[in-house]
Amino acid sequence: MKRNSKLSIALHVLGHMAVKPEEPFTSEQMAAFAATNPVVIRRTLGQLRGAGLVTSERGKLGGWKLSKAPDAISIADVYRALDERLYVGNKGGDENPPQCAIEIGLAGAINQGLERAENAFQHSIESTTLEDLAAALRQ
Amino acid sequence: MKRNSKLSIALHVLGHMAVKPEEPFTSEQMAAFAATNPVVIRRTLGQLRGAGLVTSERGKLGGWKLSKAPDAISIADVYRALDERLYVGNKGGDENPPQCAIEIGLAGAINQGLERAENAFQHSIESTTLEDLAAALRQ
DNA sequence: TCATATTGTAACTATGATAGTTACATGAAA
DNA sequence: TTTCATGTAACTATCATAGTTACAATATGA
Numbered sequence: 176m177k178r179n180s181k182l183s184i185a186l187h188v189l190g191h192m193a194v195k196p197e198e199p200f201t202s203e204q205m206a207a208f209a210a211t212n213p214v215v216i217r218r219t220l221g222q223l224r225g226a227g228l229v230t231s232e233r234g235k236l237g238g239w240k241l242s243k244a245p246d247a248i249s250i251a252d253v254y255r256a257l258d259e260r261l262y263v264g265n266k267g268g269d270e271n272p273p274q275c276a277i278e279i280g281l282a283g284a285i286n287q288g289l290e291r292a293e294n295a296f297q298h299s300i301e302s303t304t305l306e307d308l309a310a311a312l313r314q
Numbered sequence: 315m316k317r318n319s320k321l322s323i324a325l326h327v328l329g330h331m332a333v334k335p336e337e338p339f340t341s342e343q344m345a346a347f348a349a350t351n352p353v354v355i356r357r358t359l360g361q362l363r364g365a366g367l368v369t370s371e372r373g374k375l376g377g378w379k380l381s382k383a384p385d386a387i388s389i390a391d392v393y394r395a396l397d398e399r400l401y402v403g404n405k406g407g408d409e410n411p412p413q414c415a416i417e418i419g420l421a422g423a424i425n426q427g428l429e430r431a432e433n434a435f436q437h438s439i440e441s442t443t444l445e446d447l448a449a450a451l452r453q
Numbered sequence: 454t455c456a457t458a459t460t461g462t463a464a465c466t467a468t469g470a471t472a473g474t475t476a477c478a479t480g481a482a483a
Numbered sequence: 484t485t486t487c488a489t490g491t492a493a494c495t496a497t498c499a500t501a502g503t504t505a506c507a508a509t510a511t512g513a
Contacts, residue, residue, distance in 0.1 A: 180472075183420065190416035201488065208414075212473055217489065234481025237488040250423060261400045261431055275347075277329035280450035281322065284389060288438035292400055295434035299427035311419035319501075340459065351502055356460065373510025376459045 184209045185219050185253055189229075190308030193245035199238030219257070226256035246306035251297045261296055262289050323348045324358050324392055328368075329447030332384035338377030358396070365395030385445035390436045400435055401428050 188205040202213040202220070209216070220239055223229045230242045241248065273279050327344040341352040341359070348355070359378055362368045369381045380387065412418050 183417070183424075186420050187414065187416055190420070203488090213489095214474070214491085215472065217491085218472095221490080231489065232481080233479075233487090233489045235487050236482065237480085239489090250420075261428075275326065276450040276453065277326055277447045278322070280447055281325050281329070281389075284439055284442040284446075285322075288435045289400075291438045292431040292435035296427045296431035299430045300423055303423040307423075308416045308419055311415040314415065342459090352460095353462085353503070354501065356462085357501095360461080370460065371510080372458090372460045372508075374458045375511065376509085378460090 180211075181219055181257055182254060182259055184211055184215065185223060185257060186250060186305075186308065188216065188220070189223075189241070189248070189253065189305050190312065192229075192239070192241050193248075193305040193309035194312055196241050196245055199232065199236070199240050201238045205239070222258070223253065223256050226252075228252060228256055241305070244306075245309055246304045248305045250300040250303045250305075254297065254300060261293055319350075320358055320396055321393060321398055323350055323354065324362060324396060325389060325444075325447065327355065327359070328362075328380070328387070328392065328444050329451065331368075331378070331380055332387075332444040332448035333451055335380050335384055338371065338375070338379050340377045344378070361397070362392065362395050365391070367391060367395055380444070383445075384448055385443045387444045389439040389442045389444075393436065393439060400432055 187209045188200070191205070191208050192200055202216040205216045205220075206213040220229055220231070224231055227242060228248055229239050231237070231239050273282060326348045327339070330344070330347050331339055341355040344355045344359075345352040359368055359370070363370055366381060367387055368378050370376070370378050412421060
């Protein structure tokens with residue numbers, strides 16, 4: 176089992192979809208692309224559907240399609256749709272709020288750093304699109 | 315159990331040490347500061363000793379001390395000494411090297427983004443020192 | 454030299470996040 | 484009405500990491 180593989184699974188299968196944007200792909204086909212399980216594909220693409228990046232149809236002739244042109248979907252769009260963060264801080268719920276003044280000051284410095292890191296990351300991956308990934312496959 | 319707590323544990327106890335830089339602290343005392351176990355402290359500070367940030371002495375009167383002035387140790391120094399990264403990519407060992415052209419192109423784009431994020435993070439936390447953390451406690 | 458207090462570290466357990474899997478209901482098409 | 488697809492709940496497997504126990508090594512001082 177790989178950790179943090181949701182993004183790479185998603186981008187991998189979306190790259191394949193981008194090669195033939197009109198053709199619906201089943202979750203079984205895509206599971207083969209990414210060497211994983213169809214249910215994992217459905218769960219992951221389900222999140223992307225919620226963000227308007229893909230559509231799905233049930234029944235015979237069903238499957239998944241991109242809902243925009245491949246060059247209109249960036250890696251950053253997918254990253255944000257999956258709601259991932261570079262660094263998951265110590266429990267969002269925070270049932271143990273920091274008491275000590277050190278922890279409080281520390282959280283400020285760290286969080287500012289993380290925010291800048293997050294911005295730098297998203298900015299960097301904003302310029303690569305699914306079309307770029309598909310192009311790599313066509314060669 | 316908190317994830318990614320090594321850095322926050324380390325900085326928390328180092329902040330306390332920075333208030334009294336000449337006094338040796340035992341791992342038991344520091345475990346109390348950070349609400350954790352003495353062995354966890356020894357393991358964590360052991361890494362920092364390897365990086366020359368702290369020293370330790372065994373036996374009676376033993377314990378841990380900073381090996382530099384508190385304002386000469388930045389949060390970034392500690393972060394680097396612990397060898398943490400914002401994002402641990404899919405297994406450094408890589409017994410499953412990427413075959414598909416999509417994965418290869420993808421890795422390039424993602425890794426460039428991660429490198430930029432990492433740089434932004436370290437740069438941001440470079441300016442906060444243990445002295446700043448200690449100051450928060452003195453007020 | 455012995456009692457005591459401390460670090461150093463190996464080995465194990467516990468926890469939690471996440472992927473993988475099974476099973477089945479829902480829905481669409483021929 | 485058969486077939487094939489998604490949707491999703493519920494469970495299992497895996498792995499990273501923190502926590503814990505146990506004990507050897509070492510330093511101090513009576």
